[in-house]
Amino acid sequence: MESFFSPHSIVLFGASSNEQKSGNHVLRNILNYTKENVYLIHPKEDDIYGIKCYKSIFEIPVKNIDLGIIVLPVGLVLETINSCIKFGIKSIIVESATLYLKANDKDNQNLEKIREIKELLKQKKVRIMGPNSIGVYCANQDKNSFITSLIYFKRLPKLKKKNLSIIAQTGLTLSGLLLHQNYIQELGIAKIASIGNKFDINETDILDYLENDSQTDVIALYLEDIKEGKRFLSQCKRIVKKKPIIMLKSGKTEKGRKAIASHTQSLAGDYKMVEALSRQVGIINVNDFSEMFNVAKVLLNQPRPKGRNLGVISISGAGTVLASDLASEFGFDLPSLKTEQIKNLRKIFPKFAWDDIYNPLDIWAAVEKVGPQQAYEKAGKILLEQNEYDYLVYYLTAIEETEFNWQVLTKFNAKYPETAIIMGFFGGDRKLILKWREILEENLNIPTFQSISEMFKILSKISLLK
Amino acid sequence: MESFFSPHSIVLFGASSNEQKSGNHVLRNILNYTKENVYLIHPKEDDIYGIKCYKSIFEIPVKNIDLGIIVLPVGLVLETINSCIKFGIKSIIVESATLYLKANDKDNQNLEKIREIKELLKQKKVRIMGPNSIGVYCANQDKNSFITSLIYFKRLPKLKKKNLSIIAQTGLTLSGLLLHQNYIQELGIAKIASIGNKFDINETDILDYLENDSQTDVIALYLEDIKEGKRFLSQCKRIVKKKPIIMLKSGKTEKGRKAIASHTQSLAGDYKMVEALSRQVGIINVNDFSEMFNVAKVLLNQPRPKGRNLGVISISGAGTVLASDLASEFGFDLPSLKTEQIKNLRKIFPKFAWDDIYNPLDIWAAVEKVGPQQAYEKAGKILLEQNEYDYLVYYLTAIEETEFNWQVLTKFNAKYPETAIIMGFFGGDRKLILKWREILEENLNIPTFQSISEMFKILSKISLLK
Numbered sequence A, B: 001m002e003s004f005f006s007p008h009s010i011v012l013f014g015a016s017s018n019e020q021k022s023g024n025h026v027l028r029n030i031l032n033y034t035k036e037n038v039y040l041i042h043p044k045e046d047d048i049y050g051i052k053c054y055k056s057i058f059e060i061p062v063k064n065i066d067l068g069i070i071v072l073p074v075g076l077v078l079e080t081i082n083s084c085i086k087f088g089i090k091s092i093i094v095e096s097a098t099l100y101l102k103a104n105d106k107d108n109q110n111l112e113k114i115r116e117i118k119e120l121l122k123q124k125k126v127r128i129m130g131p132n133s134i135g136v137y138c139a140n141q142d143k144n145s146f147i148t149s150l151i152y153f154k155r156l157p158k159l160k161k162k163n164l165s166i167i168a169q170t171g172l173t174l175s176g177l178l179l180h181q182n183y184i185q186e187l188g189i190a191k192i193a194s195i196g197n198k199f200d201i202n203e204t205d206i207l208d209y210l211e212n213d214s215q216t217d218v219i220a221l222y223l224e225d226i227k228e229g230k231r232f233l234s235q236c237k238r239i240v241k242k243k244p245i246i247m248l249k250s251g252k253t254e255k256g257r258k259a260i261a262s263h264t265q266s267l268a269g270d271y272k273m274v275e276a277l278s279r280q281v282g283i284i285n286v287n288d289f290s291e292m293f294n295v296a297k298v299l300l301n302q303p304r305p306k307g308r309n310l311g312v313i314s315i316s317g318a319g320t321v322l323a324s325d326l327a328s329e330f331g332f333d334l335p336s337l338k339t340e341q342i343k344n345l346r347k348i349f350p351k352f353a354w355d356d357i358y359n360p361l362d363i364w365a366a367v368e369k370v371g372p373q374q375a376y377e378k379a380g381k382i383l384l385e386q387n388e389y390d391y392l393v394y395y396l397t398a399i400e401e402t403e404f405n406w407q408v409l410t411k412f413n414a415k416y417p418e419t420a421i422i423m424g425f426f427g428g429d430r431k432l433i434l435k436w437r438e439i440l441e442e443n444l445n446i447p448t449f450q451s452i453s454e455m456f457k458i459l460s461k462i463s464l465l466k
Helices: A022-033 A074-087 A108-123 A176-182 A203-211 A229-239 A254-263 A271-280 A289-301 A317-329 A339-346 A351-356 A364-385 A407-415 A430-443 A452-462 B022-033 B074-087 B108-123 B176-182 B203-211 B229-239 B254-263 B271-281 B289-301 B317-329 B339-346 B351-356 B364-385 B407-415 B430-443 B452-462
Strands: A010-013 A038-041 A051-054 A067-070 A091-094 A127-129 A135-138 A163-168 A188-194 A218-223 A245-249 A284-286 A310-314 A391-398 A420-428 B010-013 B038-041 B051-054 B067-070 B091-094 B127-129 B135-138 B163-168 B188-194 B218-223 B245-249 B284-286 B310-314 B391-398 B420-428
Touching: A010 A022, A010 A074, A022 A038, A067 A074, A074 A091, A074 A108, A163 A203, A163 A289, A176 A188, A176 A289, A176 B391, A176 B420, A203 A218, A203 A229, A218 A289, A229 A271, A245 A271, A245 A289, A271 A284, A284 A289, A284 A452, A289 A452, A289 B452, A310 A317, A310 A364, A317 A391, A317 A452, A339 A364, A351 A364, A364 A391, A364 A407, A391 A430, A391 A452, A391 B176, A407 A420, A420 A430, A420 A452, A420 B176, A452 B289, B010 B022, B010 B074, B022 B038, B067 B074, B074 B091, B074 B108, B163 B203, B163 B289, B176 B188, B176 B289, B203 B218, B203 B229, B218 B289, B229 B271, B245 B271, B245 B289, B271 B284, B284 B289, B284 B452, B289 B452, B310 B317, B310 B364, B317 B391, B317 B452, B339 B364, B351 B364, B364 B391, B364 B407, B391 B430, B391 B452, B407 B420, B420 B430, B420 B452
Parallel strands: A010 A038, A010 A067, A038 A051, A067 A091, A091 A127, A163 A188, A163 A218, A218 A245, A245 A284, A310 A391, A391 A420, B010 B038, B010 B067, B038 B051, B067 B091, B091 B127, B163 B188, B163 B218, B218 B245, B245 B284, B310 B391, B391 B420
Antiparallel strands: A135 A188, B135 B188
16 A cells, blocks of 8 residues: 555656646646656657656656556556556556446456456455545655645645544545635644545555554545445454444435435445444444544644543633533533532622522633633632533634633643543634634644534534433 | 713723723723713712713713613612712613522612612613613724723624624623624624613513614524513514514523523523424524524525525535435435536536536536536526525535635625525535635625534534525
C-alpha cells in the first residue's frame, strides 16, 4: 500500500496542459507533491509543464515505477492497464469510468481483455484501485502531501494531533469534503482512499493497512456494498478496540440499491443485516457525510466518555429547557449539582436567581453580574469539580459581549481528561461564529455545533449505550 | 398592539449611559428608531445621550404615552408598573425578571402589590408584556425599525418579499437568532414578540394581531406552556388556512417541564396531547430553533408544494444513492424521467453515461462534457418540463469550476410557480459556500442546506402527508 500513498515514482496517463481538464488537475496535484520521478505518457505532446512526455510506458528509462495513474477515455483503459502490468508497475489507480461491462454490452473484446487482466493480476504483484476511483490522499508532516484528486488543490489541510482516515466509494471525500477543511479545520485527515468500483482492491485491503498506520486514529467508511462480509466484520471487530470506525452505508432502500447498481455496478446487500452486524461489532453508523464528519471531530478532538452524564451551561433559559428535552430523548442523564457546587455557584449569581441554580444551568444572570469570563470559567470549573459529568456542554450566543478566553477550556481538558467539552451556538453574529469556530475547532480542538438537536444526535452516537 | 410595535411615544425606566448595561442597550436601540417623544426616568441623571431624565413619570409634560419599558432591578418593578398604569400608559414591557413569587417567598407585600396591579388591569385599558420579556421587534420599510432588545443592534435585517413573525417565550429570538440574519439574510422577519412569563399578554393576543398583519406571511412560536388551550387551537386552525404556523413546543419531557417551571414559572402541559392537537389543526412541529428557521426559509422563499415528488440533480453518484435512501425514509417519491426527458438529457451527456440517466440524476459526466452552466441549466429545464416534480433539488460541491449563473433558478421559479427549488452542498470551499449562500438565499430566495439529511427532514415537515 505504501506505493499508493507514498510513491517514489509515478507515471501518469492522460496528463493535460488544458486547465479545464481532469488530467491537468491530477498532474498539478502530483507536481505539488514531487517533480522528481514523474513520467507522463502522451501520444502528441513532447512535454507538459516541463515534464517530458513519452509515447509509451516502455520508453521510460527506468525499470521500477511505484504508481501508475490512468485518467484516460474509457476505451483506452484496458490496454493501458495491461501495459502497466507488463511493465511491472506495483500499483495502479484507474480514475477513468467503469471497467465493468454493462448488461447490454455486446463487446466481447472487452470481456476478453478483462479476463486477461484478471489472469495477470493473479501472476504479478500488482494491485489496482478503481475504476471510478479518484485515488488517494496522504497528508505528510515534513514533506508535501500527496493527492491524486480530479480537483486541483492549491493547499491541503494540516495533520493534527489525532487524525481521521477515510475509505470511500465516492470521490466526494477527495474533493468537496476534503476542501471543506481548508478553512476552519475541524479535524485532521491522514489518509483517504477513493476505492471506486473495487475491481481489485476493496475496503478490507485498506482497512488492513490503516489498522497499523500510526497516523490514523479514527477510520470512516462510505460503502455502497461490502465485498467480503466475513473478513470485513472480523477485521472491524478487531480494529474498533484500537480505533473507532464510523460507517455511512448507503443503499438502505430499494431505490438506493437501484441507484448503486448504476453508480458502482455492485450489489448493495441487505442493509438491515449489515447495520445489525456492524452495530454488533461496534461500528458507529451514520446517515450522511455531515454526521460522519461531526462524529469524527468529536472522537478525534475530545476524550470518548464512558458514560452519558451531561453538565450543561446555557446562555438562555430556553436552552436549558431544550437541553432537558433532548437529553431525555437521546438517553442522556443530567445529574443534579451537589450542595457544594450550588454554594460555589451562588458566589457568581445575583441573589434573585439563587433558586434557579441547577443542571442544566442558565448562566445569563451570572454573566450579567460578573461578566462572561468569570461566569463561564467559574461555572465550568465548579461543574467539573463534581467529577460526575462525562460531557461539559456550553451553549452560547455569538455576540462580542459574551466572548471569553477560550484557552481556559484547554486547561479543563488537561485537568479532566475523561470529560469531553463541547460548544454550541444559539445563533449570533455569523462572522463572529466563523471567527470563534476557527479558534475553537482549529486551534483548541473544541468541537462546536450550531444546532442543539444535531449535537445531541452526534453525542448519542459516540456514547456507549446504557 | 400598535402601541407595542409602533409606539409614537416611549418612556424608559432603567436607562443607562454605561455601555456594559442592558438599560444602555435598550436605550440605544430605541434611539435608533426615534429620538422624538422618548422620555427617561432616572433617580440621579439629568440627561443621557442628550435625552432629558425625569425623576418620576408624573413629571413628564405630556398626557399620553404609548409604551413604557421597564429595565429595573426586580425590587422596583411592581411599583413602577403601578405608576405607569396610574399615569395612563397604553402598553408596558417588563424586561426585568419574574413578577411571580417563588414558592418559598414569604413576602406578603409583593403578593399584595400583584393583587393591586391585577385589579388595575381589569379597570384600565393597559396591557403588560412580560415579565422576563425582552420586548418586541418591528421591521419597517420606510422608517427605522424598532427593537427593544437587551442586546444592542448596530443594524437590523431588511424586510423581504415575504416575512416571518415570531412569538417566543425566550429572548433568543430578539438577540442571537435575529442577529444571525444580519449576514446572509435567509429570510425576512416582520415582527417578534418576546412574551416572557405572560403575566397579562400571552401568545393568543399576539396571534390575533399577526393574523391580520399584512407583513406577516408565516408565524413561528416558541412556547413553554400554552395559556388558553382552546382559544389557541381554534385560532391556529383558522390562521393556518392563510399563514403557516411553525411551533417549537418545549417541555416535552419530565426534565424539560422541571426546567420550565424555573425558567418561566408555568406549567408545560402534556406534550403528547399538545403535539397531537397541534398536528390536527395543521401546525408544523419542530424540535429546535435551527429547524424552525430552516422550515420558515423554505416556506417564505419557495412555493409550498402540494405533493411529494422529488427531482434531484447531484454532482456525485454517492449523492444520488443517499437521496434515494433518504427519499424512501422520509416518504418522498422520485418519479422516473420520461422518454422525452431522457432523449433531451442525452444531448448533454457523453455516450458512455447514457444508461445512467435517471432520477436522481448524477450530473458529473454532463458537467465534464458541456460545462456547469449548460449542464445545470439544461438538466433543470428538462426535469421541470416533465411537469411532475414538486421539488427540484440541486446538490453540488462548492468549487469555483462548477459555479453557474444562479439567475436561471429565478427564471425557473417564475415559469414553474408550483415547484420549490432547493440547493444543497456536499462540502466544498467554505468561503465559496458563504459567497454562494449570500447570493442564493439573500438575493434569489433559493434555500440552501449543508446536510442532505437535514434537507430531507425539513422538506418532509412542510410537505403534506401522503
